[in-house]
Amino acid sequence: MSHNDTSNEPAITSYAQAPTRTVAGGGVTYAYRELGPKGGIPVVFFVHLAATLDNWDPRIIDPIAQNRHVITFDNRGVGASTGSVPDSVEEMADDAYTFIKALGFDKIDIFSFSLGGFIAQDLVVKHPELVRKLVLTGTGPRGGKDIAKVVATTYWDILRASLTRSDPKEFLFFNRNATGKPAARAFVQRLQERTVDRDADIKVRAFQTQLKAIQKFGRSAPADLSKITQPTLIANGDNDRMVPSVLSEDLHRRIKGSELVIYPDSGHGGIFQFHDKFAPVAVDFLAR
Numbered sequence: 001m002s003h004n005d006t007s008n009e010p011a012i013t014s015y016a017q018a019p020t021r022t023v024a025g026g027g028v029t030y031a032y033r034e035l036g037p038k039g040g041i042p043v044v045f046f047v048h049l050a051a052t053l054d055n056w057d058p059r060i061i062d063p064i065a066q067n068r069h070v071i072t073f074d075n076r077g078v079g080a081s082t083g084s085v086p087d088s089v090e091e092m093a094d095d096a097y098t099f100i101k102a103l104g105f106d107k108i109d110i111f112s113f114s115l116g117g118f119i120a121q122d123l124v125v126k127h128p129e130l131v132r133k134l135v136l137t138g139t140g141p142r143g144g145k146d147i148a149k150v151v152a153t154t155y156w157d158i159l160r161a162s163l164t165r166s167d168p169k170e171f172l173f174f175n176r177n178a179t180g181k182p183a184a185r186a187f188v189q190r191l192q193e194r195t196v197d198r199d200a201d202i203k204v205r206a207f208q209t210q211l212k213a214i215q216k217f218g219r220s221a222p223a224d225l226s227k228i229t230q231p232t233l234i235a236n237g238d239n240d241r242m243v244p245s246v247l248s249e250d251l252h253r254r255i256k257g258s259e260l261v262i263y264p265d266s267g268h269g270g271i272f273q274f275h276d277k278f279a280p281v282a283v284d285f286l287a288r
Contacts, residue, residue, distance in 0.1 A: 011035070011036055011037040011038070011065075012035045012036075012065075013035060013036060013062060013065045013066055014035070014058070014062055014065075015033070015035060015056060015058040015061040015062055015065070015070075015072075015194070016058060016193045016194040016195075017035075018033040018034060018035040018072075019033065019197070020032070020033055020053065020080065020197055020199070021033065021034065022080070023099070023102045023103055024102065025098040025099055025101065025102030026095070026098040026102075027083070028076050028081060028082050028083040028095070028098070029081065029082045030073055030074065030076070030081045030099045030102065031053060031073065031074045031079055031080030031081045031199070032053070032071055032072060032073035032074070032099070032103075033053055033071070033072050033073075034069065034070065034071045034072075035061070035065045035070050036064070036065030036066070036067070036068050036069045036070045037067065037068070037069060038069050039069065040068070040069060041069075041107050041108060041109055041132055042068070042069040042070065042071050042105060042108055042109070043064055043068050043069070043070050043071070043108070043109045043110075043111055043286060044071045044072075044073070044096075044100060044105075044108045044109070044110055044111070045061070045070065045071065045072040045073075045110075045111045045112070045113075045116070046096065046110060046111070046112035046113070046115075046116030046117070046119050046120050047072065047073075047074075047075070047113065047115075047116050048113050048114035048115050048116055048138070049114060049115045049150075049154070049207075049210055049211070049214065050202045050207050050210065051078075051115075051202070052074055052078060052079035052080075052199040052200065052201065052202060053072055053073070053074055053079055053080070053199040054079075054191060054194060054198050054199045055191060056072055057187060057190055057191070057272045057275060058190055058193055058194075059190060059272075059275040059276070059279060060111075060271065060272070060275055060278070060279055060282070063279040063280070063282075063283050064111070064279070064282060064283055064286065066283075067283075067287065068109075068286060068287075071103070073096075073099055074199065075092055075095060075096075075119075076092075076095045077206050077209075078202050078206055078210075079199040079200050079201075079202065080199055080200060084206070084209075085205075085206040085209040085210055085213075086209070086213065087209050087212045087213050087216070088213050088216055088217075089115075089118045089119055089122055089142075089213050089214070089216070089217045090122055091213075092115075092118075092119045092122075092213065093119050093120075093122035093123040093126060096119055096120075096123050097123060097126075097127055097130070100130065106129075106130070107129075107130065107131075107132055108130060108131060108132065109131070109132050109133040109134075109135075109286055110123070110124070110131055110133070110134050110135065111135040111137075111282065111286075112134075112135060112136055112137065112139060113137045113138050113139065113271070114137075114138045114139055114242065114243060114268065115139075115210065115213075115214060116139070117136045117137065117138065117139025117140070117243075118139060118140075118142070118214070118217050120134060120136065120139075121136070121139075121141065121142065121223060121225065121228070122142070122223070124228055124230065125223055125224070125225070125227050125228065128227065128228075128229070128230070131230050132230060132231075133230055133231050133232070133233075133285070133286060134228065134230050134231070134232040134233070135232075135233045135235070135282060135285065135286070136232060136233070136234045136235075136248075136251060137234070137235045137236060137271045138235075138236050138237075138240060138242070138243055138268045138269070138270070138271065139236075139243055139247070139248070139251070140243045140244070140247025140248065140250065140251060141222060141223065141225060141247060141250055141251055141254065142217055142220050142221070142222055142223040143217075143218065143219070143220050143221055143222040143223075144218065144222075144243070144244075144247040144250060145244065145246070145247065145250075146218070146244050147214065147217060147218030147243060147247070148214075148215050148218030148219050149218075150211070150214050150215070150218065150242055150243065151211045151214065151215055153172070153241055153242055154168075154172065154211065154242070157171035157172045167184075167188045169184070169187070169188060169269070170184035170185065170187075170188060171184075172241070172242055172267075172268060172269075173187070173242075173267055173268045173269030173272065174187070174266070174267050174268075174269050174273060175237075175239055175265065175266060175267050177265070179265050179266075179273075180265070180266065180267065180273070183266070183269075183272070183273040184269075187269060187272045187273070225251070225254040225255050226254065226255075226256065228255045228256075229256070229257075231257070231258075231285070231288070232251075232255045232257070232258040232259070233258070233259050233261070233281070233282065233285045234248050234251050234252050234255070234258055234259065234260045234261070235248070235260070235261040235262070235263070235270070235271050235278060235281075235282075236248040236261075236262055236263070236268075236270055236271075237262070237263050237264075237265075237266030237267045237268065237269065237270025237271075237273065238262050238263065238264055238265070238266065238270070239265070239266065239267050240267055240268045240270070241267060241268065242267075242268040243268065245262065248260060248262065249262075259285070261278070261281060263277070263278070
């Protein structure tokens with residue numbers, strides 16, 4: 001194991017303070033951050049399209065890290081991780097497996113959002129023994145209706161954001177109404193709470209390759225999600241323009257015994273808009 005053992009130090013429970021570390025696996029050096037008390041089964045966070053280590057909402061991570069070992073990481077070719085971005089979600093899942101094994105873990109819980117949820121599904125179908133519990137937010141199944149349209153929606157919202165000099169996530173993740181706009185601004189501000197050792201932004205080519213992988217995932221034959229027997233929590237807003245909210249319901253139907261939470265008057269980033277309600281739900285689910 002090539003990461004530093006810091007078990008004698010007091011646990012860091014603020015994501016803004018979590019040091020960035022690296023671990024090598026499969027010819028790639030993965031950048032990651034960890035926080036919370038060590039020991040037990042870690043909660044590994046699978047991030048969204050174009051995202052780096054700096055894109056996780058501390059209001060979701062910090063409550064989970066109060067009592068759990070939390071790990072976030074950069075996918076291959078993104079942020080501070082080396083290598084090039086794969087053009088398929090399957091390969092991204094293989095990379096995640098390599099990363100987890102490089103850290104020496106045989107059992108994890110997964111918290112995933114958006115593209116991270118696609119990767120998490122592929123990983124758990126291929127390596128069911130690795131995963132104890134699964135949280136799927138703002139996501140949908142392989143071959144899900146309109147997932148392939150994410151590309152057009154993304155480019156359109158990037159254009160809209162550039163015209164108003166705002167962060168594209170304000171358009172992609174939140175409704176453009178009286179509740180969504182302030183929630184969007186608050187979310188973007190929270191992502192700036194970390195002021196030191198920030199990650200590098202994703203490069204344009206890497207971003208385009210991720211979009212290609214999402215398009216392939218959306219156009220693929222469905223996976224057999226009846227294979228997923230792990231306790232699963234599914235959450236979204238009721239108006240997700242990126243990964244349509246009906247796909248959360250589709251996942252819920254196909255994953256036996258799963259729990260579904262849909263937040264009103266919110267979009268793709270519903271869990272961030274309603275972080276004060278969702279974080280305790282996630283903490284409780286992961287603690288059971």
